[in-house]
Amino acid sequence: MMSNILVCDDERDIVSALRIYLTAEGYQVFEAYTGSEALAILEKEDIQLVLMDIMMPGMDGITAISRLRQESNIPVILLTAKGEDTDKVLGLNIGADDYVVKPFNPVELLARVKAQLRRYVNLGGMMKKQADESVLCVGGIQLDDAAKQVTLDGVPVSLTPTEYDILHFLMKNPGKVFSSTQIYHEVWQNPAYGAENTVAVHIRHLREKLEINPAEPRYLKVVWGQGYKLEGGTAHA
Amino acid sequence: MPDMRSNTAIKALFAVLFSLLVTGCILSLVGIDFIRSFGGYEHNYDSYQQTERYQSYLQTNGFTAQIEFENAVFDIINPIRYLLPWLCSLSALIAVAVLVYLLYAAGHRPGQSGIVLSTLDRMPLELFILLVAIPFILCIAFGLDLSYYVEPFIYFCLSLPLLIICTLLALLFLLGITVRLKAGGWWRYTLLYLICRTVFRFLRKTIGGLGRGIRNAIGALPSLWKLIAGFSTFTLVNSLLLMAMGGTTPGMVLFWLPLTALVFAWLCHIVLMADRLKLGAERLANGELDAQIDTTHMHGELLQHAENLNNIGHGLARAVEARIKSERMKTELITNVSHDIKTPLTSIINYVDLLKKEDIEDERVCSYIEVLDRQSRRLKKLTEDVLEASKASTGNMAVELARTEVAEMLNQVAGEYAERFADAQLHPVIDISDAEGSVIMADGRLLWRVFDNLLNNICKYSQPETRVYFSVRHSESEVMIAMKNISRDVLNISADELIERFVRGDSARSSEGSGLGLSIAQSLTELQGGRFELFVDGDLFKAVLSFPRCA
Known part of the structure; x- marks a missing residue:
């Protein structure tokens, strides 16, 4: 159109x-x-x-x-x-x-x-889909856990399994700040011994895929010195 | 009326008239007395010859002329003897009226308004009185004396003008005094006043000058000498007093105790004032520029000192205000200018981008476009950096401090930079073994800008295939974050110079960047209450951020 x-x-x-x-x-x-x-x-x-x-x-x-x-x-x-x-x-x-x-x-x-x-x-259409329980929705990001599929503003985004797990975890708890250690513990199901910056690298990749301008993210935000959070806000103000 | 008062001819006429009237009046009185000496109004020669006066004349030989004269006078006066009292009172009345007019008109001159003083009126009162009194007394004395030497008729003829002169002198005196009183401030034209004034002036000048001289001389002495002089005087007076009193108790109570108490009170006063000065100076030193020292009850040098301090405060406050204002204007100017640059820059970047999208065969044109693209991006970065540097260095920026885990921060930063390190063939080594409890108060976004600027430099200027060390150390009160890398090129510049705005190592001149990165990083660190230090040791480049540790 x-x-x-x-x-x-x-x-x-x-x-x-x-x-x-x-x-x-x-x-x-x-x-x-x-x-x-x-x-x-x-x-x-x-x-x-x-x-x-x-x-x-x-x-x-x-x-x-x-x-x-x-x-x-x-x-x-x-x-x-x-x-x-x-x-x-x-x-x-x-x-x-x-x-x-x-x-x-x-x-x-x-x-x-x-x-x-x-x-x-x-x-x-998005409003209608939200009724489905297996579909998580934050801002323009939709995560269909049944189909293991993520769309951004209706366009499918391809994620690695780790990135998908991190996103899934953050989307279940929108607005909450998680430290690298917590995220590592949740996603890898292992205690994190000095592997925290792996999380940071994955988050960065995730941000590049989900954000138009990764330097000024709208959804996946870095709370410096504390951790990361996912928010549905329009912008990063 | 003014005409009447200032008509000189009338006045002269009236003066003559007055003297004639007074003379007439006196003559009438003399006549009455004369008649009375002949035995009253009801008399004749016979009765006259019975009087003591006549008898005494007869007994003293040689007074026949007197008797003859008196007889002749008697013959003239006798017929008008009843008129004499009337003549006397009438002339006296008219004389008084004329006098009133003359006094009223005194001091007025034709063509001049108000009271005008003549030369005579200006001379000292004492001299004026002498001037009038001496001829007056001389006339009287001469007149009285004359009666013993000359024939009665001649005496009469001579005394008449003397009498007129005397009345004129009296009139002159009265008029002179009146004019002085009318003009006001009569005492100013007295000898006494002039003498007193001169003496007073002389005394004031000499004593005042002397006093001032002594005071200035004392004021110019250094404080130590003043103290010595004051203390010596005190001791001297004290010892003299003690000696004079012989150390007896009444003497002690009467003189020594009050004097000592006075000196003690004075010393207390000085110490109190000095305390006030000290407190005021402390407040000034602490940056309270509008602090003013209360100068009541202060004298001499303490007062001078207090005023100087107050002036310093004023001056500093003004200077600081002016500086803040100029800093703010500078920031505003930079903000506005960079906004204005951004608009044309947008067009340049967009059209360069559009050019790149065109199908251009010519390689030269393509390389030109490449330069345009690179330089316009650099310009964009430069405008952003200038704006940020200006805001950061003037503190014109919102800082939201929050508890920040340094270990988490370093992990996040390293994660962000993982790919760029890999691209630059650098191997980060992160040592956060000591990071437990390394919590600081910082604004995460600003702290990220600091790390971003530093890591950006590291990626750009490090020797490939070297390690980059990150470490966190903390003491009781401080958390120190250190970053170390090996420079690719020789660092021919000191650490301090590197932080200066727009300064870059020689090798960095031609490459991208504004030269503001380290300066911004320093300003932002300081805005958050931290310390930013750079160390250059050979090829080793080390940046250390120190923040107060958060409990």
Whole structure:
């Protein structure tokens, strides 16, 4: 299915670069250069996803998103030059689903766009599946223990048996922090004698498979000096 | 009225009139007395010749001229003898009226408002009085004396002008005094006042100067000399007192005890003030820059010292404030500039990426694009690092300290870096045998940034096929994390220089990186209350992080 994406940024060069990337992936792109233009297009067209800059002349991105949220719940990804934590929190609180800090990596941006669209389109289906007991679900990650299969935003992910066991353990206890020793003990069923950093290596591989940007994980988070946890939050703010 | 008061002609006229009136009045009085000496108003020559006066004249020979003159006068006055009292009182009345006018007009001059002092009025009062009194007295004396030497008629003719002169002098005196009183501050024009003032001024100047001189001389003495001088004086006075009193009990009570008590109280005062100074200086030293020393009851050098300390506090507070402000502005500037750089940089990175995706046959073009790609990524890293270094070094960053297990942290870090170590052909050796109980308070995310920067350096600059050592040691109060690796190139730079911002080893110049990594790592470590040290020994590069140990 071909999705319509609205790109809104006051930098025309960035908008046209994004158009090139997105059209290459088969999306229909609409362009806006201010917040009010974006809102006008959203009213007229059938848009499935919005890429929105924060700092724009006239109406800024934050205002535009809070207006948009009164009408619709389509996914919104913020594009921002502001990398401060407070800016990220503000953006997510106001109703954005994800954000990308400028200068962004086009590949990462495309991955996030795809993930948001899949979740938006498959949202209903996921709700239905959750009733099944053998299916664990955290954020966009689904683990079907009967089929021994993991999907991320509806796309199957191939994991090694160890990675699968670690993920399974963490998904059973979402939000809880486990140290390497605890994880080793649970998964290997052996006391860990100096083998703790094996866990760290496996977690890193797991993160690379599950996260769009492993350096800023959304689900599988490192609590430095304490351990690891799996969270269903939208982002890592 | 002003016209009337300042008309000189009228005033002169009135003055003459006044003197004539007074003279007339006096003459009338003399006439009345004369008549009375003839035996009252009801008399004649016969009765006159019966008077003692006439008899005495007759007995003293040579007074015939007197008798003749008196008879002649009598002949003139006798017919008007009833008029004389009226004449006297009338002239007196008019004279008083004229005097009142003259006093009222005194001091006014034509064309000038207010009271104007003449030269006469300005001369010292005593001199003025002398000036008026001497001729007055001379006139009177001359007049009285004259009566013994000259014929009565001549005497009468001569005494009349003398009388007029005397009245004029009296008038002048009255007017002069009035003008002085009217002008106010009459005492200023007295000799006594002038003398007193001069003497007073002279005394003040000499004594004041002397006092100041002595005080300055004492003030300039070093404190030790002051103490010696003061103590010697005290001892001297004390011994003299004791000697004078002969050490008797009443003398002790009367002089020695109060003096000693006074000196003791004074010493207590000085010690108390010195304590106050000490406390104030301690607060200043502890960074309480707005601490002010209370200077009430302080004198002399202690006061000076307290004021100096207070000024230091003010100055420091101002300097610190200015510095904080400039640091904040610098951080803001860097933040804003890096935000502004990020937008064009986004376009550059994206279009370079798009170029890479084009089917370009020409290898040269491809290599150019490769350079653009590498350099734009480097620029991106540089902007991020500059921003982070600025925030970390100014402490403009949220730090959330939590209990952190160092062993767990090292495992996690080593896990994160497992592949990069393998790529760089490095063999990590992690020694956490002593890690039991190595718990510190740190912000995990910031601590990870520290390790990330350090390990990144290790992977980039280590000699391949060497070992990298990680160790944790702890003492009672500290946990030390050490990282050691062998440098691939000669370390031609000191550890201190390496931490400096934008400083890199020669070999690192051309490679990727901002030169900020170690500086950021140091700032972040210090933000979390830790210590960051680098040691370079030949090719051995060692980084040690020390944190206070958490119980």
